[in-house]
Amino acid sequence: MDRYSLNARIYPVVIFYMPAIILAVLFLLKFDNYIHLFTSFGIVGALSYLFSQLGRDGGRRKERKLWRSWGGAPTTQLLRWSNNEINVNIKKRYHNKLSVLCPVDDLPDPAYEQANPVESDEIYQYWTKFLISKTRDTQKYSVLFKENMNYGFRRNLWGMKTYAIWLILILMVGTYGYYWLTIKSINPTIYPMEFLIAEVILLVIFFFWIFVINKNWIKVPAFAYAERLLEATEELD
Numbered sequence: 001m002d003r004y005s006l007n008a009r010i011y012p013v014v015i016f017y018m019p020a021i022i023l024a025v026l027f028l029l030k031f032d033n034y035i036h037l038f039t040s041f042g043i044v045g046a047l048s049y050l051f052s053q054l055g056r057d058g059g060r061r062k063e064r065k066l067w068r069s070w071g072g073a074p075t076t077q078l079l080r081w082s083n084n085e086i087n088v089n090i091k092k093r094y095h096n097k098l099s100v101l102c103p104v105d106d107l108p109d110p111a112y113e114q115a116n117p118v119e120s121d122e123i124y125q126y127w128t129k130f131l132i133s134k135t136r137d138t139q140k141y142s143v144l145f146k147e148n149m150n151y152g153f154r155r156n157l158w159g160m161k162t163y164a165i166w167l168i169l170i171l172m173v174g175t176y177g178y179y180w181l182t183i184k185s186i187n188p189t190i191y192p193m194e195f196l197i198a199e200v201i202l203l204v205i206f207f208f209w210i211f212v213i214n215k216n217w218i219k220v221p222a223f224a225y226a227e228r229l230l231e232a233t234e235e236l237d
Contacts, residue, residue: 003138004149012157019168019202023175062159066215072121074219074226075131079124081110085223086230097233102130128229135232144228150221154213161213168206172199 067073077083079094086094099107104127106112108120138145175198179191188195 004145004152009152009156012153012160015157016160016164016167019171019205022201022205023171023198060155060159063155066155066218069215070219070222073125073128074223075128075229076121076124078223078226078230079127080120081108081113086227094230094233097236098127098130101134101233101236102127131229131232131236134236135229140235141228141232144225144232147221147225147228151218151225154218154221158213158215158218161209164209164213165206168202168209172202172206175199175202 071077072080078086079091081088081091095107104123106116106119106123108116108123113120135141135144175195176188179188179195180186183191
């Protein structure tokens with residue numbers, strides 16, 4: 001398994017399954033029949049691969065909508081003359097270099113961009129795809145690769161947000177239902193301490209998914225990756 005798949009696809013799934021893993025530690029290890037443990041890990045292993053794909057697909061499917069909510073893809077925004085995140089002289093150097101490396105019919109200067117915003121963005125997207133194709137060497141562009149993994153990790157985790165919330169809710173209700181049926185009482189105050197610990201931890205994880213895993217959380221590594229990608233322009237011949 002390559003580093004990108006591990007960091008950007010598998011690790012989000014591990015976090016996704018964290019509530020179930022916590023319940024396993026609290027309850028499953030108390031069973032005498034350890035075959036249940038190994039069976040569970042086998043099932044989790046198979047589901048991990050499935051949800052890594054669902055997370056990837058979900059993240060990529062929502063990516064363009066996410067970019068539109070930001071005002072465009074990060075690299076496209078940084079290449080715009082109307083964007084002030086990059087020093088104008090550095091941006092001019094990027095434009096000049098890219099126009100040589102990847103020529104276009106109309107070089108977008110500030111006036112052209114203002115008059116033709118859609119066409120300008122298409123050129124910036126074209127240049128971005130060119131840069132991505134020329135920077136696939138993970139050793140040479142190691143910093144860029146790390147930023148790409150950071151972005152992929154957060155995007156794919158965000159892609160699984162709906163599934164994760166439903167999983168936590170099901171586990172919370174299921175845990176309560178288990179003790180309700182076992183103790184024959186709807187009063188949670190008489191349930192064992194494991195119940196309270198499990199419910200509190202699941203609630204904390206629930207709020208983590210609700211309030212931390214959001215668009216702004218993805219935005220930081222997304223723009224960091226875009227900046228590193230543009231910096232790679234200087235190294236291309």
